[in-house]
Amino acid sequence: MVKVGVVGYGVIGQRLADGVALQEDMELVGVADVSPTLAVRALKEKGMPYDLYIAVPENKELFDKAGIPVSGTLEDLVQKVDVILDATSAGVGARNKELYKKYNKKAIFQGGEKNDVADVFFHGYANYEKGLGKQFLKLTSxxxxxxxxxxxxxxxxxxxxxxxxxxxxxxxxxxxxxxxxxxxxxxxxxxxxxxxxxxxxxxxxxxxxxxxxxxxxxxxxxxxxxxxxxxxxxxxxxxxxxxxxxxxxxxxxxxxxxxxxxxxxxxxxxxxxxxxxxxxxxxxxxxxxxxxxxxxxxxPQEAVVIPENMDAIRAAMEMQTDRLEAVALTNKYLGMGKWMEK
Known part of the structure; x- marks a missing residue:
């Protein structure tokens, strides 16, 4: 079971967390964010289905005032996982990369980061094989x-x-x-x-x-x-x-x-x-x-990249070395292609 963390719980990060939670061969260890945003407040109101970690420890008081429980810091989360999905704002992921390197963790960055943040510019269907075993992958927009x-x-x-x-x-x-x-x-x-x-x-x-x-x-x-x-x-x-x-x-x-x-x-x-x-x-x-x-x-810009992120985890962690086997598992766990059965 591959252990995954999501850093940045915004538009994409929320959906990445949900996507990982649906993958039966992955475990979502937790999500991290910098402040009690509306998305984080909604997470609390839903009963905290995902453990939350603080990306900026100095903001702990803000979470306490909002009554939002936290499980540790971003650095704690990074140490607990095999791979990070970084869904932070453009430029933040590049800074976070130093932390991922410190603990020799794999990470997958989103389309807003510059291409040189990663070893491979990745797409699940088009060049899956190039991502196999790589430490840092970057998704397309x-x-x-x-x-x-x-x-x-x-x-x-x-x-x-x-x-x-x-x-x-x-x-x-x-x-x-x-x-x-x-x-x-x-x-x-x-x-x-x-x-x-x-x-x-x-x-x-x-x-x-x-x-x-x-x-x-x-x-x-x-x-x-x-x-x-x-x-x-x-x-x-x-x-x-x-x-x-x-x-x-x-x-x-x-x-x-x-x-x-x-x-x-x-x-x-x-x-x-x-x-x-x-x-x-x-x-x-x-x-x-x-x-x-x-x-x-x-x-559909808010969710379209989620499947390719799951593919990226599979490639980086070499969960499947065959492209079609990998994307088929992602599709199955996300429930994609159901309309083809009707």
Whole structure:
């Protein structure tokens, strides 16, 4: 049983903790955070299902005043685990790395950290083998994670030469107050980092793209124009996507009109927090343009990276050396692909 700790109990950290708790071959030792945030207060109100550790010992009085029990410090947590999932704010993970090195622990960092924080820039489906036994892995961002899932799916079947993407990006997570746009869209310069990151993971694919920030919070939409190595049509693309446990094919005709429809559907399914681990491909957007194939996907940014984090633990700890065996176990324990059985 691999022992796991989660550092940073925010938007991603909460979901990482839940994801680890679902893995039957992993044990969640505890979570760490710096202050009694709303997420930590909710943890207390739920009966403290996870042990809590203080990342900044000087803040112990704040936890005491809030009546939140703690099990020790971040350093205590690190000593008790085999691997850390670091879900702290960008830059904090790089500082925490020194602590992980001190105790010779493995750690997995999130997309906000710089690539040089880790030995391997990791994606469960696309380059699992490169993460085997490594001490430090870094995950791709939410958009890049979902994008690579779709491109890798087609690349393994028919080969992909290049992709051109447009990301319609949510501006902030639900509940965030620190930034926002009103009646405005904002365009970033090309190429966006997701295209560059895709090429880092899949160097044989030529990728470029544009990103547009939008004043919404529930999910990103990415349009992809992919050039396959041989001509493929909509039905063949649908066949490959329908076989992938982390890709859900949805139809506009059934009421899946966009990001909000998918978020509402996740809530109607009873998913905690309205989370969806899978990306969605809108069936009616799959079209040919000459040799190219075009389609649009939805990225549920709060939860989409959780499966790949579980894959990263499996690779770093060499729990499974076979890529497909590893991702299949992650999918099974997270309950992914259930819609394929209906």
């Amino acid at each position: 939410c958009n890049t994670t979902g994008l690579i899932r779709a491109v890798d799916c087609l690349d393994r079947e028919v080969g992909i030469e290049k992709v051109a993407i447009t990301i319609i990006r949510r501006v902030a997570d639900p509940g965030d107050y620190h930034r926002g746009l009103t009646n405005a869209l904002q365009v970033d310069k090309a190429p966006n980092h997701q295209a560059v990151d895709l090429m880092t993971i899949m160097p044989h694919v030529d990728a470029t793209g544009i990103l547009v920030h939008t004043p919404v919070t529930h999910g990103h939409i990415i349009t992809v124009v992919a050039t396959p190595k041989r001509e493929i049509g909509k039905e063949e693309v649908l066949k490959y996507f329908n076989q992938h446990p982390r890709i859900r094919v949805v139809r506009l005709a059934d009421g899946f009109l966009g990001n909000a429809s998918l978020f509402r559907y996740a809530r109607d399914l009873g998913n905690p927090r309205g989370d969806m681990y899978e990306i969605a491909v809108f069936e009616e957007t799959i079209v040919n343009s000459g040799k190219d194939i075009m389609f649009a996907i939805n990225i």
